[in-house]
Amino acid sequence: MHDDIIAAIATGYVESAIAVIRVSGYGCYDILKKIFSRKKINFEDKRIYYGHILDENGSIVDEVLVSIFRSPHSYTGEDSFEISCHGGLMVSNAVLQIVLNNGARMARPGEFTKRAFLNGKMDLSQAEAVAKVISAKSSRALHIAQLQLKGNFSNEIGEIRKDILLLLAENEVNIDYVDEELSDFSKEKRLSMVNNIYERLSSILRASQSGKSLFDGMKISIVGKPNVGKSSLLNKIIGIDRSIVTDIPGTTRDVVSEQITIKGIPFTLLDTAGIRKSSDDVIENLGIERTVDAIKKSDIILALFDLSSQLNEEDYDIINRLQKNSNRVIAILNKYDKKSGLFNKGIIPFKRQIQISCKTGYGLEELANELEEIAIGNIADSDIVSMNASQITILKQGMKLCKDLLNDIKGDIDPALISVEITGLIDILDEIIGKITTEDMLDVMFRNFCVGK
Amino acid sequence: MFYPKRYDVVVIGGGHAGCEASLIAARMGMKTLLITINLDSIGAMSCNPAIGGLAKGHLVKEVDMLGGEMARNIDETGLQFKILNKSKGPAVWSSRAQADMPAYRLRMKHIMEHQDNLDMKQATVDEILEENGKVVGVKTNIGNEYLCSAVVVTTGTFMKGKVFIGLNEYSAGRAWEPPSIKLSDSLRSLGLRIGRLKTGTTPRLDARTINFNALEPQFGDENPAPFSFKTENFNRPNIPCYLAYTNEKTHNIILSNLDQSPLYSGMVSSLGPRYCPSIEDKVVRFYDKPRHQIFLEPQDEGSTEIYADGLHTSLGYEVQLAFLRSIKGLEDVEIMRPGYAIDYDFVDPTQLKHSLETKKIHGLFLAGQINGTSGYEEAAAQGIIAGINAALYIQDRDPLILRRDEAYTGVLIDDLVTKGTKEPYRMFTSRAEYRLLLREDNTQLRLAKKAYDLSLIDKTDFERIEETEQKIEESVYKLKNTFVFPTAAFNQKLKELGTEIIKTKTDLAKLLRRVEIQYDTLKKLIPDLGELNSFIKQEVEIQIKYEGYFKLQYQQIEKFRKYESLIIPKNFDYNKVGGLSNEVRGKLMDIRPESIGQAMRMPGVTPAAVSLLLIYMKRDERKIKSSA
Ligand SMILES: Cc1cc2nc3c(=O)[nH]c(=O)nc-3n(C[C@H](O)[C@H](O)[C@H](O)COP(=O)(O)OP(=O)(O)OC[C@H]3O[C@@H](n4cnc5c(N)ncnc54)[C@H](O)[C@@H]3O)c2cc1C
């Protein structure tokens, strides 16, 4: 039953030196033949091939290594291959996109593992675990994807959905009822509805491609006086996801930021160079300056304080500067392991406070949870668009179908065939606009058209 | 008393479902008894005097292919015949006929009376007799008990039926017939969930008081085709319907009398069909529509009683008369029978298997409006399936289950048992996802094999159909493999026929795909192409012109079948499946889908839930294997 081919970035949506794109399913080597520069290869089992991935125009997208795992020697037990490309989200996404364009579909959360299980690559005792992963991952992935889309484009998506439903209902009402003065939709009206859908899709696509990196998350700064534990925390945070990370050149001066993911959600850590330098550099007094900078640029400020000693003037200075932006601040009370009791945490005027120890790891999970919660809340109402490759593919396919639909409406094609195209459009956009069922369509039909002799 | 003769199948109710169910069971050699409240109303049409229509024509033809009577019956008693949607593609062409209602009913009764193995008795069934989860007989209102192995219940709108005309309300099965009061309690006590639905009908008018000169006649097709593949010497009249329109005055009368409507005054709260709203509903909801169409349809050949299609209403008698008389052509009209609404008990169809047998009681089958549908054709389609499966049940054979990719009947039943219904369910072509392939014209090709395997059609018929199919294939092959070349002479001919010239070697199929080219056009180009009869010609044209779309649907169907073939074990334990939400788990345990495919169609069942099912199914399988 698994003869569709699935693909995903196996290394996750983070910056990394090498990104691996895993593709699995019978027939997957046909895809590889189409996109790999070396055409005369037989792709033997357990071999690694060096070459280039080409786009539809034959231009080189990346220099890669392709590893072949033929059934049953692969992770999933099916024919599969992995493309190791040069990391960088843009590049790995571009490669994934090409794989998707050539007949694979985006894997659902946990799907490789599911296939592995169904194909007998895992033992029985793992079933439960696999099931857990799937239900947990999919609910959260869905949740996040929906929040992103709904938050940013609730209007657009609502309108697209409405237009498609109406278009379908109008088409269907004219098929399923005759002899009636039912619908006064002119051809122009139908064309303009399809055009509208097209425009909306392309505006989402534009927004998603404009400016920021697709996977920019909220920006986090870490501030605090020298020796409070900034660089320790930085290492810990990066360690949370074990996902470091190439440097992206910053926009100002020599500020450097890094991409990380926490619980699968992307974040950008600002001015990591500044933190790292501080431990052995003389420019310690940048503390205040960095704080001012952080207030300007970041969405979340992690303000560190040292539980093992009393707050000093430097701490109060930082607190004062942050107070106006307290909703963005998480006070991190570090060195919990060395807590001396001198420091009363009530003194700190921030609502969000988390006690941690970079040494023992205490409280780091709580911090991760807090960041996740803020991010999900933020995703729902920010205007940063973050879409994954499959969503972009969907948008593009949807736009192409709109074009076909326009032509066919213009050409007065049989409504039963038009309907195939509209439902095709719905199938494609399913993930973005939500499932549309026959019942939804009938609802709209009966609401909008006075049917029934 | 125990009636001494023992039956194989007892069918309760002589409506459209009951007629097909009892006829086919008898035709399959079962000793069959039909019990109905009134033998004179066998095959009666409760509502409009018509058979077929959009998506319904498909059902009629499927019933015909499965050995049913509806198509034959309308072919003998129709007053006009028409193909609807002729301006659209062949997938949605649908046959419809006006029926001579009394003639339809009488012929049906006659056929039943002459059917071997079929007895008919007039009585009301009050109780289903059951032992150990199996049906064993039925008991009538005068205490007769008939023993049997299978029961098909097809009681239509009769269970606890209540009729509303204005603010008057009385118990009835339909306007002028007694209801069936006790049967639904018996079903409930067998553990079935019962709900309530509502429907309505229009006033019947006296033809002598209508000014037909003021109205526009509408005839059927000139040379119509019959419904049944068995009908020969088809020769029926072409009696017109008439088109009339409501106007603002009509609407005002209705709006100012809404307090007279049981629907608007709150007397009736059950849900009626949205696809067939009352005139009150139309006027209220589409208040900016200046007029609504009405079709005045003859109820019989003499045309005294006229059915006013489009005017379902339950307003009071006086209001009905007043708004009718505001319509041009009806200024002096007399009502013969008023319109009314009826609400009635139905059985939630998700309690049925695809065979239409109840999951709870073995040998108990339900068909027709009792399952929440509406319409004669929907009833007949279920009736024939239930009748066939009752016979197969007794013979201990696998049930006949038509899939969604095989027949509208399959779509209808799968929708009912998988999703249930909140309003009377009517067939629409848009419910059939493989609509392009489920056409009226290819009904024979779709179903002949299945029908023949169950001996529902004759050998000669089957062989003839097979031969036709082969001929179509050959012709398509030939067109794809006959080439023409861009010679000056050939291109000249193309120009004369008003179509583009060709620039390269081209096969005839490619030419046939052009909108302006038909098979006959090709014959003009290539005289020795071969003569085809009109049916084969049409099939060849459809297959070639729509090939691309058909391919797409075949791909979808392949996927669909794969999921259908993943059977969920009957005793699968959903409680074990970790990660399912309680809601989804509850639904799955209630419906107990037969396959993964069916589970995927259930509202609310997500892809993740389906993955979980698959994993646990696999786990069980392996456990069994490793312990064996
Ligand atoms: C008022 C009204 C309006 C309708 N409007 C429409 C419409 O607009 N469009 C449409 O498509 N369809 C409409 N219909 C529906 C259509 O008439 C039915 O769907 C169709 O006739 C159902 O067929 P059936 O065989 O299920 O039941 P029916 O044709 O109702 O037949 C039921 C039979 O069962 C018998 N019976 C019932 N209870 C018992 C018992 N306990 N013992 C013995 N016999 C019993 C009855 O006497 C009757 O003969 C309407 C029906 C009514 C009554």
Ligand SMILES: Nc1nc2c(ncn2[C@@H]2O[C@H](COP(=O)(O)OP(=O)(O)O)[C@@H](O)[C@H]2O)c(=O)[nH]1
């Ligand atoms: N005991 C203890 N020591 C810590 C903790 N976090 C940091 N330190 C120590 O504090 C010192 C300063 O830490 P560093 O991260 O360099 O601080 P920065 O100057 O703010 O970047 C180092 O010696 C760390 O080992 C903690 O949670 N507990």
